[in-house]
Amino acid sequence: MPISERVPTWAAVPAVFAVLAVISYQTLITPYNLEGAKNVLPMGKTIPLPVDGPESIEWDPQGGGPYAAVVDGRILKWRGDDLGWVEFAHTSPHRGNCSRHGVVPTCGRPLGLTFEKKTGDLYICDGYLGVMKVGPEGGLAELVVDQAEGRKVMFANQMDIDEEEDDLYFNDSSDKYHFRDVFYVVFNGERSGRVIRYNKKTKEAKVVMDNLRCNNGLALNKDRSFVISCESSTGLVHRYWIKGPKAGTRDIFAKVPGYPDNIRLTPTGDFWLGIHCKKNLIGRLIVNNQWLGKLVEKTVKLEFLIGLMNSFKPHGVAVKISGETGEILEILEDKEGETMQYVSEVYERDDGKLWLSSVFKPAVWVLDRK
Numbered sequence: 001m002p003i004s005e006r007v008p009t010w011a012a013v014p015a016v017f018a019v020l021a022v023i024s025y026q027t028l029i030t031p032y033n034l035e036g037a038k039n040v041l042p043m044g045k046t047i048p049l050p051v052d053g054p055e056s057i058e059w060d061p062q063g064g065g066p067y068a069a070v071v072d073g074r075i076l077k078w079r080g081d082d083l084g085w086v087e088f089a090h091t092s093p094h095r096g097n098c099s100r101h102g103v104v105p106t107c108g109r110p111l112g113l114t115f116e117k118k119t120g121d122l123y124i125c126d127g128y129l130g131v132m133k134v135g136p137e138g139g140l141a142e143l144v145v146d147q148a149e150g151r152k153v154m155f156a157n158q159m160d161i162d163e164e165e166d167d168l169y170f171n172d173s174s175d176k177y178h179f180r181d182v183f184y185v186v187f188n189g190e191r192s193g194r195v196i197r198y199n200k201k202t203k204e205a206k207v208v209m210d211n212l213r214c215n216n217g218l219a220l221n222k223d224r225s226f227v228i229s230c231e232s233s234t235g236l237v238h239r240y241w242i243k244g245p246k247a248g249t250r251d252i253f254a255k256v257p258g259y260p261d262n263i264r265l266t267p268t269g270d271f272w273l274g275i276h277c278k279k280n281l282i283g284r285l286i287v288n289n290q291w292l293g294k295l296v297e298k299t300v301k302l303e304f305l306i307g308l309m310n311s312f313k314p315h316g317v318a319v320k321i322s323g324e325t326g327e328i329l330e331i332l333e334d335k336e337g338e339t340m341q342y343v344s345e346v347y348e349r350d351d352g353k354l355w356l357s358s359v360f361k362p363a364v365w366v367l368d369r370k
Helices: 009-029 179-188 281-288 290-299 302-309
Strands: 045-048 056-058 067-069 074-078 085-090 110-115 122-126 130-134 142-145 156-162 167-172 193-199 205-212 215-220 226-231 236-241 250-255 260-265 271-275 316-321 328-334 343-348 354-358 363-367
Touching: 009 281, 056 110, 056 343, 056 354, 067 110, 074 110, 110 156, 122 167, 130 156, 142 193, 156 260, 167 215, 179 281, 179 290, 179 302, 193 215, 193 226, 205 226, 205 236, 215 271, 226 250, 226 260, 271 354, 281 290, 281 302, 316 343, 316 354
Parallel strands: 156 215, 215 260, 260 343
Antiparallel strands: 045 363, 056 067, 067 074, 074 085, 110 122, 122 130, 122 156, 130 142, 156 167, 167 193, 193 205, 215 226, 226 236, 236 250, 260 271, 271 316, 271 343, 316 328, 343 354, 354 363
16 A cells, blocks of 8 residues: 555644754754864863853952952952852942842943953943942942943943053943843844943043944953954954054954854963854844844844854853964864853963853853863
């Protein structure tokens, strides 16, 4: 008897849909493989936090820390295994309704952290309040700058300091969105991101790069001759020349895989970039088609959008690029998300250890590469 006579037609329908679903997932949602990546991040040691989202970490001039910027508006300091995490500072005086698991705008959302070595002051990019500063004793941070060239700083993200010139360089990632809606900025195609230079002596805030698409990480190079800023949407790393024959001009320094977050200079003059997740086909389609990105913004819940970005399987990636040429030197990953997920920053210490943090998870991690 022919198969068509033995099996009812309706019985084949679920099987067809199942096959199409598998093909669609493999084609649209499965993340791209990263050629040459080393799956070593699962070997990192986990240091839990009592609150989510240590987006950025930093050490003070005496080597104390790390300090971590967390989701409830505070900066916590690690005092070792015996004392654990203690509160060091906060960016907003409004602490009554702050959540350890989600952003409350009135509490602020500290992101990038940078210590000024000569003063011991900690500078904080807050995704709601602007660029803040707190002294070596901690406490409530004070506002440094929240506007540039007549436009309010809506989304201060990461910064670096040229201490010789008393210049602060920082990202303002959007003129429409604050931190909580960052993924809409990634997908909807808007190009209102800026890199701003603020001089502490003159109090002047000047835009040195604009027309950026969700610029996220920022760092000065070792001799302070240029500053780089990466776009999370495109993976492009833009460079602005501060000194030398190209001073005042900009170019493309590098392109990295995935959706990059913070940038940190290494002791040898290269850069580490934290990568939120690898890209997949559906993410690329949304990012590269503005009409589709705007449709997603209006119709898709943010939680689902985040899951779609990371293929519904959070993982961790770190990329090292040359401080001279921008070429990719190394890619490390936690392919299955066994230990590290949503990596937002990679900080290489003088002893060679890599400290990694996460914009969402309640942990930092340490990878001893020796």
